[in-house]
Amino acid sequence: MGIKGKIKNAVVYNLCRSYILAKWINILSLKQTYKKNESGVVIFQMGKVGSSSIYESLKAAQLEIPIYHAHVLTSDRLKATEELARTHWQPCRNPIHLWHSFILSDELRKRHQQKWKVITLVRDPIARNVSAFFETLHLLEKSNQQKLMTSNDGQDLTQLFLSKFYAHDAPINWFDDELKPVFEIDVF
Template structure:
């Protein structure tokens, strides 16, 4: 004889019942999400990737009294349900969001992203490759989308939230806050020291005694040794010109351009 619990489970397997349950759970999630968003402005770690966001994200998530969300893009096509929910709600209602983003010297950032997406940009899994350093550099220069960090702020922060970070000079302190209506943005350099990051995030999100967790994501990567050798290679002058003459680099690394060129030039 079938039990009540077994019957209930069988009913749940019926397609139209599954659809009803899915819609009910979706509605419940959206209502709870909206309630949390209006209770405390969400901390949104919105960044281009490979800028040191992991430590900030995990630390804020554990210490902030509101929701903490992280992504590289802002759309309803994101796989993360919280990013999708934030996007869909923002299209209907303009509510406060406390965005945190980071910038990084573009050559170092692109190399880090190239290794993170090794198979995509080389056509081979890292464990199966037998490329020399010179061959890897050729693949990096040919296949990676180098303009991505140069345009990301305009393509996202400006286009979506109406904040043009290039309107005013970027301070030597390495960080700056911006605001457009209910949207706030804290933007800081990847290489700002941890004590400064803790102070500015603490002030921005009103987290007393905020501390960053030391999350070293790179040390355990399978490509760590090759990556370390790769970053000692010199880059072609044409590539350096494209990266260092960009609006992005001139804005955020004005006083460092000569030093960066010397580091990477042959």
């Protein structure tokens, strides 16, 4: 990499230390990948169900249609998820999924008359919640995280999972809270 590339990377890295600037830079970049006036395939489901594998496989197939991937699209959930991302902002962990969701939500509103192909996935609710718990453990228990991760005593983790993990009902409510209001699909 030449000196210009190194300078550009250093500038972008330092700009991205701010959540607002990182979001702005990434959304501008992401918008370039969206094909205007063309609906595509939307992979839309709760997190921790294996959707990244489906998304990456479809992208690798180099289809002639856009592929979108999101976990939340309703304005209330987008706001709540963004607040969580801002509160726990880490420059090395950009919430690209969230920023994709903002763009996709906007595109769906603009083009609500177009037909979209929607892929949604499910997973055993307990396995999904355990996976989500370990991914977000650093948000739940910063002070004791290292102790919890190295402890041989599963009781501490079990207690934390049962008492502080916020999303026990996510697998039950996600379809009614997210899929139904956005796409007017009632799976039940």
